[in-house]
Amino acid sequence: MSESNSPQPAVLILEDGNIFHGKSFGMIGSTTGEICFNTGMTGYQEVFTDPSYYGQVIIMNNVHIGNYGVKDADVESDSVKVKGVIGRNLEQQYSRFAANNSLQEYFVKQNIVAIDGIDTRALVIHIRQQGAMNCIISSDNNNIEELKKMLTEVPSMNGLDLASTVSTKETYTAGDETSKVRIAVLDFGIKKNILNCMVERGAYLKVFNANTEFKELEKFSPDGYFISNGPGDPEPLHYAVKTIKDILQSKKPLFGICLGQQLLALANDIPTFKMHHGHRGLNHPVKNIITGKCEITTQNHGFGVDADAVRASKNIEITHINLDDNSIEGIRLKDRPAFSVQYHPESTPGPHDSRYLFDEFFGMIMDR
Numbered sequence: 001m002s003e004s005n006s007p008q009p010a011v012l013i014l015e016d017g018n019i020f021h022g023k024s025f026g027m028i029g030s031t032t033g034e035i036c037f038n039t040g041m042t043g044y045q046e047v048f049t050d051p052s053y054y055g056q057v058i059i060m061n062n063v064h065i066g067n068y069g070v071k072d073a074d075v076e077s078d079s080v081k082v083k084g085v086i087g088r089n090l091e092q093q094y095s096r097f098a099a100n101n102s103l104q105e106y107f108v109k110q111n112i113v114a115i116d117g118i119d120t121r122a123l124v125i126h127i128r129q130q131g132a133m134n135c136i137i138s139s140d141n142n143n144i145e146e147l148k149k150m151l152t153e154v155p156s157m158n159g160l161d162l163a164s165t166v167s168t169k170e171t172y173t174a175g176d177e178t179s180k181v182r183i184a185v186l187d188f189g190i191k192k193n194i195l196n197c198m199v200e201r202g203a204y205l206k207v208f209n210a211n212t213e214f215k216e217l218e219k220f221s222p223d224g225y226f227i228s229n230g231p232g233d234p235e236p237l238h239y240a241v242k243t244i245k246d247i248l249q250s251k252k253p254l255f256g257i258c259l260g261q262q263l264l265a266l267a268n269d270i271p272t273f274k275m276h277h278g279h280r281g282l283n284h285p286v287k288n289i290i291t292g293k294c295e296i297t298t299q300n301h302g303f304g305v306d307a308d309a310v311r312a313s314k315n316i317e318i319t320h321i322n323l324d325d326n327s328i329e330g331i332r333l334k335d336r337p338a339f340s341v342q343y344h345p346e347s348t349p350g351p352h353d354s355r356y357l358f359d360e361f362f363g364m365i366m367d368r
């Protein structure tokens with residue numbers, strides 16, 4: 001490595017006062033956010049560009065990240081959405097025929113501050129035990145007291161509406177305009193591959209800003225409604241809950257993913273809660289309790305729907321449960337063609353076990 005490439009020292013400070021020393025990677029600077037970890041072995045570029053991670057600093061459990069570089073097409077949105085990255089070996093060298101760039105240069109271009117050389121095993125064990133908390137990474141300031149002060153000013157993820165920040169400002173369409181299946185998509189930070197999964201099945205989509213009222217969505221004459229994934233806390237999104245209540249009144253099919261499930265629950269008076277440290281990875285076992293079949297799923301969430309309230313609800317049926325911790329992974333309404341899952345069936349990255357859910361959504365629309 002040439003002298004100019006040798007990394008500067010960097011520091012990671014957790015809200016509970018723990019300090020980790022490492023080396024800078026990506027942009028030189030400081031960044032803050034909620035620390036979380038992803039256990040996936042592959043698909044790092046898709047993870048970094050997933051808007052559901054907006055506001056979070058992510059620890060990558062896999063020991064080597066960056067070794068296959070980055071490729072323009074492997075994105076879930078138009079930019080990196082994580083606030084920072086923590087790794088054991090963040091690699092400048094890469095090897096892949098199709099790659100366009102190194103992770104290092106990609107992070108510099110996208111203004112992403114990362115820290116390399118961290119004992120990620122110890123750090124992940126710590127977060128698993130202590131739970132979600134804020135953190136700061138810095139490679140341009142070695143004054144620990146100053147950094148700690150900056151960290152105290154970072155808001156808690158609990159109560160934050162981040163979805164309206166990453167939602168599309170302009171309405172746009174995708175797919176074949178002459179299609180018989182028209183789906184209105186409410187965008188809270190949608191991943192491109194969710195849109196692809198619907199376009200591949202022949203839908204014509206119109207994607208709307210998170211804050212769009214039902215009467216505006218209705219003008220598109222949709223056959224169904226899709227409620228997307230997205231970052232932050234679902235609880236403050238009262239405007240979205242109102243829209244979903246109106247959609248349910250229309251009795252047209254509705255499918256929600258992740259934040260979409262949390263909003264569907266809130267629209268049915270089921271509260272959501274902040275999880276201890278969330279689920280993020282590519283191998284979370286889920287059981288479909290309607291068919292009895294298991295799926296290995298891609299997940300990325302730090303909030304969940306209240307299991308007791310779901311079980312007590314007369315109108316909500318549980319369709320999927322998590323086999324690790326019994327949390328609610330899927331629900332459907334008894335009196336409306338509306339359902340949702342807490343995980344990511346488009347699964348980029350991840351196994352494709354759950355893509356049948358898009359077929360079920362299309363089935364619901366075609367049956368009408």
Ligand SMILES: NC(=O)CC[C@H](N)C(=O)O
Pocket residue numbers: 052228229230231232233234257258259260300301302303304
């Ligand atoms: N992937 C998502 O949609 C995440 C939903 C929500 N922000 C959570 O962390 O639970």
